[in-house]
Amino acid sequence: VRSERVAAILGVALGIAFSVCFATGVLSHLVQERPGWFEWRPRPAGFYRVTQGLHVATGIASIPLLLAKLWVVYPKLFTWPPVRSAAHGVERIALLPLIGGGLFLVFSGLGNIHVYRPFAFDFRTGHYWAAWITMGALVVHVGAKAATTRRALLARAHRHGGDGSHEEGDGDGLATPPRVRADRRAFLATAFGTAALATVFTVGQTVRPLRKLALLAPRRPDVGPQGFPVNRLARSVGLTDVDLASYRLLVDGPGVATPLSLTYDDLRAMPQHTAALPIACVEGWSTTQTWTGVRVRDLLARAGARDGAEATVVSMQRSRRQRTSPVNRHEARDRDMLLALAVNGEPLHPDHGFPVRLIGPNRPGVQQTKWVGRLEVR
Numbered sequence: 070v071r072s073e074r075v076a077a078i079l080g081v082a083l084g085i086a087f088s089v090c091f092a093t094g095v096l097s098h099l100v101q102e103r104p105g106w107f108e109w110r111p112r113p114a115g116f117y118r119v120t121q122g123l124h125v126a127t128g129i130a131s132i133p134l135l136l137a138k139l140w141v142v143y144p145k146l147f148t149w150p151p152v153r154s155a156a157h158g159v160e161r162i163a164l165l166p167l168i169g170g171g172l173f174l175v176f177s178g179l180g181n182i183h184v185y186r187p188f189a190f191d192f193r194t195g196h197y198w199a200a201w202i203t204m205g206a207l208v209v210h211v212g213a214k215a216a217t218t219r220r221a222l223l224a225r226a227h228r229h230g231g232d233g234s235h236e237e238g239d240g241d242g243l244a245t246p247p248r249v250r251a252d253r254r255a256f257l258a259t260a261f262g263t264a265a266l267a268t269v270f271t272v273g274q275t276v277r278p279l280r281k282l283a284l285l286a287p288r289r290p291d292v293g294p295q296g297f298p299v300n301r302l303a304r305s306v307g308l309t310d311v312d313l314a315s316y317r318l319l320v321d322g323p324g325v326a327t328p329l330s331l332t333y334d335d336l337r338a339m340p341q342h343t344a345a346l347p348i349a350c351v352e353g354w355s356t357t358q359t360w361t362g363v364r365v366r367d368l369l370a371r372a373g374a375r376d377g378a379e380a381t382v383v384s385m386q387r388s389r390r391q392r393t394s395p396v397n398r399h400e401a402r403d404r405d406m407l408l409a410l411a412v413n414g415e416p417l418h419p420d421h422g423f424p425v426r427l428i429g430p431n432r433p434g435v436q437q438t439k440w441v442g443r444l445e446v447r
């Protein structure tokens with residue numbers, strides 16, 4: 070089982086999973102950071118939901134594959150002499166960030182979706198930089214192992230393509246006995262089967278038809294107040310009973326001609342729009358609900374903001390974590406960018422952001438700000 074062939078098959082699968090995970094992860098990071106050169110669009114509305122679902126699913130599938138791969142190759146870590154040449158030395162040094170980084174990524178990610186963040190540093194910052202280091206080491210590793218991998222994978226093709234007298238080899242010219250081949254198949258079936266089951270038992274948190282199978286998922290997309298989940302409770306930010314008599318939504322900042330201070334009734338008196346939009350949490354769960362409220366673009370127009378205005382949405386919560394979120398000029402114009410007063414025809418539950426929450430297309434959950442008190446316009 071501890072053969073080049075098994076290592077190669079697991080390696081290819083891990084390479085694909087890590088690449089998808091990396092691309093979707095960098096995208097998610099950029100959406101949350103929004104550097105100046107990065108123009109995020111509000112359409113297609115469910116795009117982020119798919120990319121982040123893939124991120125968490127490929128990360129979870131990687132865990133059994135990574136452990137299987139380490140089990141297959143770890144005796145090779147102790148071969149003698151440790152370094153045969155300069156190139157070999159570089160390849161071996163790259164194993165440290167590759168193995169350490171890979172393990173850190175999958176387990177910090179797994180922790181994060183269970184809201185377990187025991188690190189002294191910010192989860193996203195650490196996870197992001199570890200990803201670049203790990204992928205750098207992976208590029209070195211793939212370069213060093215490409216020839217071996219191709220040889221190990223082609224051994225079987227050679228057998229099939231031949232006259233039938235060839236046995237599957239390990240690339241070393243020796244035939245592989247059938248018992249060994251059966252053991253390898255069983256081992257690989259266990260590794261891939263475990264990866265498949267771990268994935269099937271969690272993707273129900275975002276893939277509706279599988280929600281009954283979401284046994285390993287931290288959340289079910291249909292369980293919570295008003296029928297969907299909550300991460301941050303109103304209680305935890307002291308906003309369980311917001312007084313509507315004193316509530317005001319401020320629309321102000323350098324981008325408006327007339328600053329607004331609107332009561333809840335003022336908002337209810339404005340034209341209401343309804344849209345089905347997902348909350349797609351970075352933790353990989355998502356849920357689509359039907360939201361009703363005031364369009365951000367109507368509020369901006371009423372405040373005399375110019376076309377091209379951008380805004381920062383500010384929550385009434387005191388704690389800084391996820392208190393604000395950005396609305397760029399594309400989002401500000403979108404017909405479904407709402408300050409929602411209601412979900413599925415009912416006023417928002419306090420845990421869902423009563424009296425007013427932002428909800429818009431193609432945004433990470435962390436940017437669907439609850440308990441909104443202010444739109445600061447530029």
Ligand SMILES: Nc1nc2c(c(=O)[nH]1)N[C@H]1C(S)=C(S)[C@@H](COP(=O)(O)O)O[C@H]1N2
Nearest residue numbers: 298299300301350384391434435437438439
């Ligand atoms: N003010 C505020 N809005 C917030 C949050 C928060 O902590 N504070 N959490 C965000 C996150 S991470 C997600 S996924 C969505 C949905 O989270 P919920 O499940 O807590 O409603 O709301 C977002 N809005």
Ligand SMILES: [Mo]
Nearest residue numbers: 350351434435
């Ligand atoms: Mo979230």
